[in-house]
């Protein structure tokens with residue numbers, strides 16, 4: 001049974017105060033981003049210079065078959081580093097993937113983990129790196145900052161621009177038993193260094209480009225409108241939002257434009273830097289349930305939910321949404337600037353050819369979707385707590 005709102009409010013404020021006390025003044029660990037064409041080579045040099053002789057590469061089957069993963073890490077072999085592979089990651093990685101990858105890590109005596117791929121490979125790689133030192137089961141790490149404090153060093157070469165996982169200390173892992181999506185976080189999960197190389201993203205299919213791009217935008221928006229003022233979240237979220245509005249239409253029109261691909265890679269990275277400070281929000285809380293139950297791709301689900309939940313928030317998000325106007329060419333002094341911002345976000349998703357409704361959503365699933373979304377949202381510093389009615393209202397709007 002759902003907790004009464006007064007109790008949720010009290011627990012929510014307590015958790016926010018505790019988070020501010022525990023991590024509010026902490027800087028994140030040293031982290032480097034190599035940026036631009038050829039930056040994968042610089043990252044490989046850094047890994048080799050750090051003394052690693054055996055490295056586990058974590059990727060997915062299609063990237064391996066295309067030869068993209070092998071060519072990205074070829075500079076490591078050229079420097080005499082032995083490569084070990086786990087290429088079994090699938091979309092929405094599971095604890096089974098984590099265990100399989102950990103076996104490959106241990107059997108190869110690898111001392112570092114290098115993710116090549118999208119968010120699924122990056123998240124799996126972080127968990128596999130934690131398994132190197134762990135004496136507990138990964139299911140027990142679910143929750144805020146519950147991951148072990150030690151991990152093998154993690155390096156990342158993203159091949160999509162959206163997840164931001166290359167800049168965060170979190171991962172989302174699916175539990176095959178109940179299909180739930182579980183957030184695991186801890187400072188050891190922050191990658192040591194990343195390469196944002198547009199050459200690896202040229203020709204990425206339009207649907208993946210659009211969906212991951214709108215995921216990045218969701219990160220920027222949720223980090224900006226949340227109620228926790230911390231670090232550089234306003235500045236980095238702004239750079240993400242401005243970048244997505246500038247480069248996503250361009251990259252969809254010109255998939256082989258390296259400048260536009262780099263613009264999106266940097267925007268997505270800044271979205272990751274922003275959420276690494278204040279986390280995502282309740283758009284993700286609802287979208288994760290749609291991913292779990294209907295296997296909607298993460299960015300597609302976020303894009304579907306975002307404009308509706310922003311409208312549901314009403315006055316509590318209005319001032320911050322208004323501030324976002326100039327990042328997308330909207331005069332903040334105009335009447336109803338916040339509404340225009342939401343309209344612009346919605347239009348960007350539509351113009352990117354992403355679906356706005358989902359046939360699979362069924363009324364019989366509402367109780368499960370609502371209870372899980374509300375429970376997850378209680379862990380975020382969104383503009384306000386979600387009510388069950390808020391979630392139902394969003395679901396009504398995106399049901400076909």
Ligand SMILES: [Fe+2]
Nearest residue numbers: 163215284298
């Ligand atoms: Fe996301």
